Amino acid sequence: MPKLQDARESQKARQASKTRAGVVDPVTLFVPIVSGSIPQGRSSMDAYSISPTRRENENVRRYGLAMLAAIIALLLRRMLTPLLGESYPYHTLWAATVFCAWYCGLGPSILTALAGVVGIWYWFLPPVHSFELQDPKAEISGMLGFLVFSGLIIALGEANRRSLARSRWTEEQLRKAHDELEQRVQERTADLNMANESLRELSGSLQQIRDEERRQIARDLHDSAGQLLAALSLNIAVIQAQSHKLDSAGAGAVSENAVLVEQIGREIRIISHLLHPPLLDVAGLASALRWYVDGFSERSKIKVDLDIPDEFRRLSDEMEIAIFRMIQECLTNIHRHSGGAAAAIRVHEEDRRVLVEVQDTGKGIALEKQLELSSSGRTGVGFRGMRERLRQLGGTLEIRSDGRGTVVIATLPLVESKAARSASEELAS
Numbered sequence: 098m099p100k101l102q103d104a105r106e107s108q109k110a111r112q113a114s115k116t117r118a119g120v121v122d123p124v125t126l127f128v129p130i131v132s133g134s135i136p137q138g139r140s141s142m143d144a145y146s147i148s149p150t151r152r153e154n155e156n157v158r159r160y161g162l163a164m165l166a167a168i169i170a171l172l173l174r175r176m177l178t179p180l181l182g183e184s185y186p187y188h189t190l191w192a193a194t195v196f197c198a199w200y201c202g203l204g205p206s207i208l209t210a211l212a213g214v215v216g217i218w219y220w221f222l223p224p225v226h227s228f229e230l231q232d233p234k235a236e237i238s239g240m241l242g243f244l245v246f247s248g249l250i251i252a253l254g255e256a257n258r259r260s261l262a263r264s265r266w267t268e269e270q271l272r273k274a275h276d277e278l279e280q281r282v283q284e285r286t287a288d289l290n291m292a293n294e295s296l297r298e299l300s301g302s303l304q305q306i307r308d309e310e311r312r313q314i315a316r317d318l319h320d321s322a323g324q325l326l327a328a329l330s331l332n333i334a335v336i337q338a339q340s341h342k343l344d345s346a347g348a349g350a351v352s353e354n355a356v357l358v359e360q361i362g363r364e365i366r367i368i369s370h371l372l373h374p375p376l377l378d379v380a381g382l383a384s385a386l387r388w389y390v391d392g393f394s395e396r397s398k399i400k401v402d403l404d405i406p407d408e409f410r411r412l413s414d415e416m417e418i419a420i421f422r423m424i425q426e427c428l429t430n431i432h433r434h435s436g437g438a439a440a441a442i443r444v445h446e447e448d449r450r451v452l453v454e455v456q457d458t459g460k461g462i463a464l465e466k467q468l469e470l471s472s473s474g475r476t477g478v479g480f481r482g483m484r485e486r487l488r489q490l491g492g493t494l495e496i497r498s499d500g501r502g503t504v505v506i507a508t509l510p511l512v513e514s515k516a517a518r519s520a521s522e523e524l525a526s
Contacts, residue, residue: 163205166193167212171220186221187213187243194247198254206254210247214240301489304482308373308418315372318365326362333358367392374421382417382444383409386424390442397432405444412451413512419486420444420453420507423494426483427455427505435459437502446511453507462498483507 170193174186181188190213197206218240223231230236333355340348370388377385383405390403412420424442431440437459444453484494492509 159201159205160208163197163201163209164212166197166201167209167216169193170213171216174217175220183221185239186217187239190214190217190243191247191250194250195254198251199257202258203251203255206247206251210244210251214244297485297488300485304486304489312373315369315375318369318372322365323362323369326358326365330355330358330362371425377417377421378414381409381411382420383407385417385421386442386444389421389425390428393428393432397428399428399432399437400439401428402439402441404442409444410446416451416490416509416512419490419492419509420451422486423453423483423505423507424455426480431455431457431459435461435503449511451509451511453509454504456502456504458502461500461503462496467496467498 167190170189174181174189177189190210193213194206194210197209201209218228218230218236219226222236333351337351337355340351343351370392374385374389376388386403386405390401393399394401411417428440431437435457437457440455440457442453442455444451446452480494480496487494487507487509490509490512492507495506495508497504497506
């Protein structure tokens with residue numbers, strides 16, 4: 098309970114601070130909107146309140162306009178006397194009262210009605226130009242009737258004005274709340290974009306660290322385990338040369354050990370090359386892909402057609418490893434999931450871009466899975482890694498699939514290796 102009370106007090110303090118800062122909470126605002134009332138302590142015109150001097154000038158203007166409307170109504174009635182007669186002198190005064198009730202407010206409207214009655218009394222009721230009445234009962238009844246109905250008109254006009262003012266006040270508060278919420282959304286969006294950018298940078302760093310670890314592990318396997326197996330193979334060869342001194346079981350074991358050591362060496366060499374193919378650093382992407390595709394076809398029994406120019410230029414190290422890992426991941430998925438017996442890979446340049454297409458003839462990807470792959474948040478680890486690698490290089494990844502197979506298309510801006518750029522500059526010079 099103390100924690101709940103502290104939370105409520107902190108919430109009240111936040112709301113109070115927002116109120117002092119001129120910020121309106123949408124939830125707090127919702128209550129007076131539904132009930133049709135203005136929060137206590139604020140009139141319908143407080144939202145539009147201005148400096149005292151300007152407010153005083155506004156009041157003077159409204160009362161002056163009310164008096165002017167009454168005078169114009171009386172003068173107009175005098176001009177229309179030949180047409181309207183003298184029996185009912187309130188015609189034009191109704192219009193002035195309605196105008197002031199709609200535009201000038203409560204006080205000016207009352208002033209117009211009273212001033213108009215006084216003017217009618219003095220100028221139009223017989224005897225004219227006098228406050229005496231020829232027929233007091235009838236004339237007073239007429240004036241009272243005018244005042245009563247004018248009061249109804251003024252009340253309706255004031256209610257309408259207050260309703261409009263309340264609506265404008267509510268709209269103003271809603272606009273402020275909307276602006277505040279929009280500002281918060283923009284701030285949260287900016288924070289989210291910064292967080293996503295930080296995550297992308299972290300992911301890119303992890304990818305680079307993983308590539309370096311793969312390269313180091315591959316080098317260690319080749320330099321340490323490979324050398325030890327080579328020495329073990331030499332020792333077994335010495336024993337195998339003297340196998341005639343052993344019985345048949347010993348000679349068979351020595352021969353079997355030699356085969357096992359050779360097989361282990363071959364497996365370690367394959368693992369080392371798959372972790373980081375040395376041809377990628379030495380000969381470039383084209384040679385590394387040909388070596389990998391040949392080995393993949395032999396191991397998986399899937400026919401792979403590789404289409405890459407023989408004179409394919411050297412790219413940057415990051416781009417070559419990204420393309421190699423992408424093709425490696427695609428072929429692994431084809432072997433595990435597609436069920437197809439053939440695949441095709443095409444790597445070519447087009448408009449200063451490198452296009453990589455990997456296609457299979459398998460069963461394709463289900464529509465639900467394609468929707469998941471289209472969203473960046475629910476892709477698998479392999480596809481997410483491919484997208485992130487390509488995104489860091491300014492590239493894109495597109496996946497198309499139907500019942501006849503799947504096509505994965507990667508597009509990257511062309512970035513040559515430093516050696517290739519140096520050679521191109523030397524040829525140009």
